[in-house]
Amino acid sequence: MAPVAATVLIGGVELAAAQSYELIEAAREEGTVTTVALPHDWCGYGDIIQAFTDKYGIEVHETAPEASSMEQLDAIRASATNAGEDAPDVVDLALSFAQSAQDEGLLAPFKVGTWDSIPAAVKDAEGHWYGDYYGVIAFEVNTDVVKTLPEDWADLLGEEYKGAVALSGDPRTSAQAALSVYAAGLATGADDDGEAVAKAGLGFFADLNAAGNFVPEAGTAASLIEGKTPIVIRWDYVALADRDSVDEPKIEVVVPKSGVVARPYVQAISAHAPHPNAAKLWMEYLYSDDGQLGWLKGSCHPIRFDDLVNHDKVPDAIADKLPPADAYADVVFPSIEDLGAANLTISEEWDDTVGAGVN
Template sequence: MTITARLLTGAAMLAALGATAAAADTLADLEAAAKKEGMLTVIALPHDWCNYGAVIEGFKKKYPEIQVNELNPNAGSGDEIEAIKANKGNTGPQAPDVIDVGLSFGPAAKAEGLLQPYKVATWDEIPDSVKDPEGYWYGDYYGVLAMGVNKDIVAEAPTSFADLTDAKYANAVAMPGDPRTGNSSMMTVYAAGLATDGKLAGADALNAGIAWFKALKDSSNLVPVNGSAQNLAQGTTPIYFDWDYNLLAMRDKLDGNPPVEVVIPSDSVIAGVYVQAISAFAPHPNAAKLWMEYLYSDEGQIGWLSGYCHPIRFNAMAAAGKLPADLMAKLPPAEAYSKAVFPSLDEQGAAKKATADNWAAQMGVN
């Protein structure tokens, strides 16, 4: 019999929901089936992104019988989707079992038949607005776009997108990657568009953002190099955009060498939700489901919070008094997030199409 399992609240039984993987009647059965598979293949999980290094170690410590095979930690959301497509008939180590992608990539992958449904035990605590009702994809964490600033090189940190157009930031500003393949970069362009006109949305916001970045490139303020912790520390990209949790973790890791300031732009606060999903062709479907159960458990959610990510069960866990006070004290003040805009799924889908259609032509890149 084939099922998709969901642990019932307060019970160990898993509900039969009609998926394509092997049966598991209890959590213990799921654990046994996953251990028999002996491997989990993940992709695009840098250890310094959202504390994934510690999260992976936590899973390995809990299930030492399962080898975690890590593919291309620096891949973008588009790369993850392509990895599923390229390995449909491959049961070897190059076929990802699970993906962690930007919100707009979840529905698109479902529509292409690339995902299989699964609902975790804590399903009811995931907001309906960020999950597929059938369980093909669901939100895992979110953050807001921010600027990381090397204070050794940039003495006066910018506070907004508008500030970045000043000539004093020549050859200083970067994005983490190509917006056609990376969700954080695409949403950076989107945020720039909103900074020019807060009433814009979808493709209009994205296209306005492309125009803004083209002007930044023409003024020589935009650096044609991907922003990273190494490039920021070396001064190649002394200002670069990324999710707040990545930049805060980078700040801590650099530990003052150089000093880094993390700034949430005052004129455009864009929140981004990432989602988890299981490949329809996962070679290790039970290990994939067990990984999901771990990520959405209290332990997994607090693991993400330790990396400055807001876990998707944040509100439910806060109401239940499950969030450690010491972790909460390390996050930016709540008022920094008060103007956050969460682009809808339709708006992100339209932005994704506009990026594919217009970025290369406007920016003069391949």
Template sequence: MLSSSARRGAAVLLSAAVLTTLTACGAAPDQKSGGADGAKNGVQPGAATSVADFGSLEALAAAAQKEGELNVIALPPDWANYGEIIKAFEAKYKIKVNSENPDASSADEIAAVKSRKGQKRAPDVLDLGIAFARSGAAENLFAPYKVTAWDKIPAGQKDADGRWTNDYGGYVSIGCDAARIPTCPQTFADLLKPEYKGKVALNGNPTKSGSAFGGVYAASLANKGSFADIQPGIDFFGQLKKSGNFIPVESTPATVEKGETPISIDWDYLNAGYADQFKGKGVDWKVAVPTDGVYAQYYSQAINKEAPNPAAARLWLEFLYSAEGQNLWLKGYARPVLLPGMTQDGTADQAAVAKLPQVQGTPAFPASEELDKAKATLAEKWDKALS
């Protein structure tokens, strides 16, 4: 469950309500989507806004199977268990998933939607960060669709019209190789200790990488900053660099395995994945969600309005937001948006829940304007602070 820096670059905020619960526990679309392909009452699959337009989930599946394939983009198989999710979907519905450019960014996804409009190889579905989900919706690029579980998804985690919906996410965490670090840090304050000289890394530049950006935001919260003021986080990393603790090396699976970045600030589901990935390979990777800077984010799902396989696109979303799909996120250490309700009704994989990194403290979340201000501040001041 690893990742590329590009894929890490776009994430969205988890809601306080959800997190509080968690801590407590070639052909153009019209060539493939005629009325006979599964939608009822003359509704084309590409215009369907819910399963009701097909009559049933079984009818939707039949329409999707007639299309026979699904185009996805920017889904690394080792990111939050996407590899197993894709295989499970293919096996269940006998639909081929065409996965293109797994390491693409959200910007690349949007570009593909625009440049391949009307083409058979256009992406059917998208996994996006909030900035791209919102901008794409504003550009009318996405089809409105409300999954069967729509009413169970908190209002703050979805577009009111169903053009995008949050799905899975995680917390900023500190990963540490206990085979190389005698005492692993548990908080941002710990990272300043002299014993960690030349050991601490982010997974990219926070002006480009979403998780690195989250790391700076979390550091700000840990140092009397706020979502309206990310400067303390920038100052913290400046101090970390001056002390010699912070190294300007992007943390990747390769650098972790080689011991080049023995302490890495990253999403908890990716750090937890390293623990599994490198078990038995001389790496004893531990994960801690710092109590002094709790920060978390979600990713969003959307359907291309011009999807060449519109029924398959809708079936994919139904699968992701089913108990089966949500539990597959859990298996990849990601926290699915429906976890609170699944915990209550007993459908959550409790063994997978028990393996999630422990979280303490109450998360806080920036407003959109605060997020924009933070990004602008980073763009202006990050390089200077670390020079």
């Protein structure tokens, strides 16, 4: 099988041995790859989809851009007996759904050419699913109100942040808010297991509430802009999008020095994909350097971020719009088991430990 010449590759030399004329031609014969749950304003997907079509001449048939992970899996289940025109070839799932989908036989294994540069902690060893991009929990700050930027979790307990710090939601029901509690716990040095980290995080928020710094209101872009919640703890990519779209007030995004916690999404090919070769080529593109940089342009850190940085593949024009690369050097990907234990502990003990609801 002859490798594709470098001039037709998207991601540089890493894919030279992985892509082939045969795969590209087989994908072109299929003519289409069907996606689900890829809104154009999410992680740069609009530009990524267009770039794939421009490169290979293959249509991306987009369905249900706002679909949830469960709805994506339901679409795969339905396609097993009725492969209609909207049957998905590929899915983009929350990590917590990946293993159960694999166990159910909904995902087809495939290892992309850059497989070895995907961290082992966020991929199935046989290639049924693999992390694609991630966000980390960060501080979004209205600098018209907050004059001194907090650099780490412990800073939020300071006198200057009275009535300033909010979560993005109720941690008993919001995955983003629960992971924020987990991150705060990790920053204390608790790292035995999910329950221990969650208990430490609950203790941190109890101290934050006792200091009068915690705002018992779900922080949003609107409440941050108004100054009601001038520091919101949330995904960095959401905060960065706010920063880049709001003129006033000035917004800064801080990745804390410790407790840098990520939750990746994962890519997978449907076990019933109507266009299996186009699905494989789509994956090869997403995990090429250009595909990964497409997510980074959309303020989502691609799973191969460390590899891109180590090989000087991140253009200055992109890097200058993001927090420093070394801020992500110690990023932690909690296991599904640890997150499950933490979420249970948080939901059961938030009231008694913290004593503040989130409206």
